[in-house]
Amino acid sequence: MNRRHKTKRWARPVTVTTALAITAALLPTGAAYAGGTAGVAAPAAAGVTASATDAALAAAPGAQPNVVYIVLDDMGFSDLGSYGSEIKTPNIDKLAAGGLRYTNFHATPLCSPTRASLLTGRNPQAVGMGSVANVDLGPEYPHTRGRVSPTAATAAEVLKGGGYTTLGVGKWHQAPLHQATPAGPFENWPLGKGFQRYYGFLDGYTDQYAPQLIEDNHVVDPPKKEDYHLTEDLAEHASRYVSDHVSVQPEKPFFLYWGLGAQHAPHQVPQRNADLYKGVYEAGWDRIREERFERQKKIGLIPEDTPFPARDAGIAAWSSLSQQQKDLYVRYQQTYAGMLTQADEQIGHFLDDLRKFGKLDNTLIYLISDNGASKAGGENGSIGYSQSGFGGGSGGTLEDKLESIEELGAAGTYTEYPVGWAQVSATPFRQYKGTAYNGGVQVPLIVHWPDGIKDRGALRTQFHHVSDLTPTVYEVLGITPPQQVNGIPQQPITGTSLAYTFSGQNEPTRKKTQFFLMNGNRAIWSEGWKAVALRKPGVQLEQEAWELFDTRSDYNESRNLAQQYPEKLKELKKIWDEEARNNGAYPIVNGYSSPAVTAAAPIRSSFIYYPGLKHIGLSAAPKLKGISYEISIPIQRKEVKEEGVLVAAGGSDSGYTLYLKKNELIYEFHQFGKVYRIVSDTPVPLGKAEVKFVYTRAGEKGGSGALYVNGRKAGEAELPFTDVRSTDGLDIGRDTLLPVSLDYGDPDEFPFTGLLEKVEFKLQPLADSKK
Ligand SMILES: [Ca+2]
Ligand SMILES: [Ca+2]
Incomplete structure (x- = not known):
């Protein structure tokens, strides 16, 4: 595969502040904190009181603590230094050393559901986010709408009502992606959900060098800064938003x-940062996993008697790998680790700013990961979409990846580490993102609040869940969430505040039950017992085997007691069923494979786009998969040198572009290293002209593309398909972010310099094809 990029983004030197490093070994063990001084903050001013009306959301009196949620993505339980890792995360470790680390904290198995749960204090199905925001199954499936129901106000809505300024940056993934257009609709965008300012991205992931960005209710143009990286940009915006706020309204x-975009794929970081880990990962994933495990015991994060889980069946012993494989796999993990160190550094800059503003001590900060480590990179990892099962590509061969090893981590790639490293991230657990085993849902939680938590650097072992974090904030702020918001009656908040753990080191958990469900993967935790069932395609739900664990004596789910305690398992399955009913989780669906995935997206067979339209994400662009269609574009030119892109989608890894250059009309389709190109056989006349691309589907597989100039066929080629998979979307009159063609030449985005009247897509009526 030969994937070139318009610019190489390797140059930026990154300094890692090792002076701040607090190695895991230096952090006291949990045992050392027995009897430590503990103090819970008295609830701040009694602020807001319960009421059935919106009017009850009166401003809270002054000196309220500020609140910050920092959410890392797809980062496993063991990846932070303070959770046993060799990865340098000195700033986050400092946060841990000044606050609390939780050893028994759980997210949901996936991105959007965790964020919905975090922001609302409820279970994801209950609020409409049973799957990711990409999946909107329509009104018949209220548990899977890709959005948060207005019956579950977010922390931003409630805190804004309580007198807070509400700011957000980074990954949103809480609006159905068919609404991610320059024209909304906006009710599920951050500003529709209680944020007053927001800068970030709507999708589940984006290219770190060429991100699809929004600010407030606007799609914004791509950053033009040399050596740009999204993680730095988000940190700068976080600092600026807070700086603006404290400068103008310090009393509020x-x-x-x-x-953060980190640590979701694509794993992209300047080479210099990855190079920090030269010589570290040659030890291999078996050894690194053992070392993390031993460190976790030493820190006291995991019980002494925790058994070391066997290597997963699908992962090769490091010693059995070829040198070429080792070289490739080491590069992936260097990139992953370098990306996390960069994220840590940026979090450190933000925390330094908070300190400068005099706000660090009076700010309650949570830092979590939204789910466990991802195994989507498969056996050999991925460098491009073509190599990622997640991106829908073929998976690619080891040879493909070795060939593109120098591209690893660069702009336009979809770099993701192989499952061997995901198991290291999951130490000491089994399984990954997407399942309800510990490896999918047990994640770090660090709470830092010097004014409210006197116990420093201590561990907390109480079972808790991401839906408990916002209820905790409401409790410590003395805010009773209103029964109505915007005139809409609110669902009860089901999370359990963990504020009692701020002082109560040895107090048993107040959580009684926690229910998990993700694409048919199920689990229930109840008073220390946990039952888990993994969805098996083709097997009836009722026939699936459940495993049973006593988590009080079995920290990492290593002893299945289902045979030994059938009655206990039966009882837990009954509780699961009750919880599923209480949370509106039936019928159980697999969001990805459901035929109704796009049911709620507007179905249209005609799209007319006018010049000046901002970038549109692929989820909201015309769907070209498996259908015939045409794109017709009336233009007007005075001179031959008027040229440029008429319409483009995606980038050079996967994308199409229709452009004029040197008086030729050119269509290119790039897919995973292959380039299909059609060039008009006659010049495009000056003056008014209509150019057209027509794609004709031929049966189940295959098809052909043709160019027309003023109604006359001007070129044709076989084209097996033309749908695009990319972090980049659709542009009219230019090609932003990742350029599709390598032939544009110098001008940035290669904007069309003639007159472009409109770009019209006419799709084969969808009734004729599968939706
Ligand atoms: Ca995630
Ligand atoms: Ca592009």
């Missing part, structure tokens, strides 16, 4: 939500 508290 703020709430900041910060969702």
